[in-house]
Every structure is written in C-alpha cells, then in structure tokens.
Amino acid sequence: MRLPPLPAGPVAVLCGAGLAAASGVPTFRGPAGLWRRHRPEELATPAAFARDPRLVWEWYDWRRGLIAGCRPNAGHRALARLAGSRPGTTLISQNVDGLQERVPPARPLLLHGSIWRLRCAGGCGRGEWEDRRPRLPELPPRCPDCGGLARPAVVWFGEGLPAGSWRRAAAAASACALFLAVGTSAVVQPAAGLIDLARSAGAVTIEVNPEPTAAAVDHRLVGPAEEILPALVAALV
Structure with missing residues (x-):
C-alpha cells in the first residue's frame, strides 16, 4: 500500500x-437488517417509541445482545x-x-450516542447513565429517579x-x-x-x-x- x-x-x-x-457488528441495512419485518427507520424514531416503547426496546435489547459478543x-x-x-x-x-x-x-x-447508555424519556433532569448488561431485566426500563420510561441515549431519525x-x-x-x-x-x-x-x-x-x-x-x-x-x-x- x-x-x-x-x-x-x-x-x-x-x-x-x-x-x-x-x-x-451488523449494519442493519438492506433485507438482512430487518427485525420481525421492521426496518430500522421504522423503530429508531421518537414516534415509534411513543407508540410502542416496548417494541422499540425489544429491538434495542436484541441489538445489545448481538453487540455484546463483538470485540x-x-x-x-x-x-x-x-x-x-x-x-x-x-x-x-x-x-x-x-x-x-x-x-x-x-x-x-x-x-x-451509545447503545449502552440510557436517559429519562420524560425529561426529569437526570443525566444519562450507563448499563452494560447485554440484556436488560425489564422492558421497557425505567428511570431510577422518577420511575418514568427510559429510552436509549442515541440519536433517532428526525433528532438533532x-x-x-x-x-x-x-x-x-x-x-x-x-x-x-x-x-x-x-x-x-x-x-x-x-x-x-x-x-x-x-x-x-x-x-x-x-x-x-x-x-x-x-x-x-x-x-x-x-x-x-x-x-x-x-x-x-
């Protein structure tokens, strides 16, 4: 070279x-990127999370499990x-x-952002926190401070x-x-x-x-x- x-x-x-x-690490692009017949663009959005937070978190939890085995x-x-x-x-x-x-x-x-970090979806003021467990015990997870829904601390489609x-x-x-x-x-x-x-x-x-x-x-x-x-x-x- x-x-x-x-x-x-x-x-x-x-x-x-x-x-x-x-x-x-999977790229989640093309037909191989489908999960339960959903495309990433259908799940990685604020609207998808508002509509079905458990579904969105099941996808992210599945991804966390895959990435946990990567080096x-x-x-x-x-x-x-x-x-x-x-x-x-x-x-x-x-x-x-x-x-x-x-x-x-x-x-x-x-x-x-990072798939290993979470933040409160309700905006209670708590900062982001890290959770490196490959699979989360509760879906959707909750904010430790206010008990509201937590979301992945990643940038979704349509967000800055x-x-x-x-x-x-x-x-x-x-x-x-x-x-x-x-x-x-x-x-x-x-x-x-x-x-x-x-x-x-x-x-x-x-x-x-x-x-x-x-x-x-x-x-x-x-x-x-x-x-x-x-x-x-x-x-x-």
Missing part, C-alpha cells in the same frame, strides 16, 4: 459503521494508538456500538445531534491538518459535512473504505479499515 504525503499537525478521524464490520478489531486498536501517541488527535464516531471506547485511551466524540459533541467535532475538523474518513458512507448529514469543512480549511483529506464513496477527498485508500489503519497509523506516530 502506497501512502500519500502525510502532514504534521492535528488529526481528526470520522468513523462510520465500516470500522466495526470486522468485529461482526474491537485492529482498526479500533490502531486509532487508539493514534489518539494516545499523536497530540491533537480527535476521534469522531457515528457508531453507537461502544467498541472504540473499550480500547484506551480512545475517548471518541459520540455524534449518535448532541450540541456539545457536534461543536467539538466541527472545531476539530476546522483546525486539523489531516482528516481521515474511515468506514463511512459520507452521505449521512450533518456528519458527512465534516469532510468538506476540513477540506475547505486546508486539511489533507483521506478516505479509508473497501469501496470508494462519492465523498470529495484528496486521497483514497481502498480496503478494509482493519488492514489499512495499522499501517497508516504507524506512519503517523
């Missing part, structure tokens, strides 16, 4: 579902090495699987991204010298716009994907993230 010239300075990395493919792969480990060895590195994740967080010292910005995480991600993209787009389709907005933001600020942009996307980047490294990232990170640190 021939690497392009790599600049000195801060690095920002946008991670998508392709990063976790080698770990066995971080060489791509996750390479990014953790980058975060720990190169000052000014920011990891930005679109994934909710929690795999990158399991490889210290990586502390990615979670644009879409967490303001704090988005501001930090946009700032990192604007200030970086090198921007990596890893395993992302580059079509989900506003996260996909980070590539353009970095490029317009003068950063070198590199896509790492098994198949090229329509993203406007300076360089493409075509192949699985778990194979490309270790060599790329070795050159960066």
